[in-house]
Amino acid sequence: MSDEVREMTPYQLLGGEGVVRWLTDRFYDIMDSDPAVKPLRDMHPQDLSGSRQKLFMFLSGWLGGPALYMEAFGHPRLRMRHMPFAVDEAARDQWMSCMSRAVDELVAEDWLKQKLIEAFHNTADFMRNQ
Numbered sequence: 001m002s003d004e005v006r007e008m009t010p011y012q013l014l015g016g017e018g019v020v021r022w023l024t025d026r027f028y029d030i031m032d033s034d035p036a037v038k039p040l041r042d043m044h045p046q047d048l049s050g051s052r053q054k055l056f057m058f059l060s061g062w063l064g065g066p067a068l069y070m071e072a073f074g075h076p077r078l079r080m081r082h083m084p085f086a087v088d089e090a091a092r093d094q095w096m097s098c099m100s101r102a103v104d105e106l107v108a109e110d111w112l113k114q115k116l117i118e119a120f121h122n123t124a125d126f127m128r129n130q
Contacts, residue, residue: 009064010119013112020063024056026102031094040094043085062123078127088130095124 014020028048031041044051054069058076061067069076085091099120107113 011065
């Protein structure tokens with residue numbers, strides 16, 4: 001891996017806004033259609049458009065791109081925002097299943113895929129409150 005690549009943010013490595021939007025939409029498409037993650041889907045509103053937009057905005061900044069979520073809503077305070085929901089290991093694993101599948105479809109480079117999955121898992125695990 002070149003020094004230039006090492007200095008790039010995940011946002012840049014993925015390809016920017018359009019790719020982060022695709023990742024977000026694919027994540028929710030999987031969650032909305034896979035019966036194995038129905039308990040996770042049931043934690044969300046029927047209309048996923050607001051959830052899609054907020055996750056896209058969060059991921060933009062979290063991956064090293066524009067801090068859209070912070071500009072609109074302030075600090076994400078992820079744990080606090082997820083407290084109304086029973087986030088246990090099963091919910092974490094269902095969330096990770098959807099995100100891992102989306103990342104797997106999007107990212108060709110194994111090293112980048114591994115880096116993203118590890119970061120997503122750490123964040124998802126931090127959301128557990130049960």
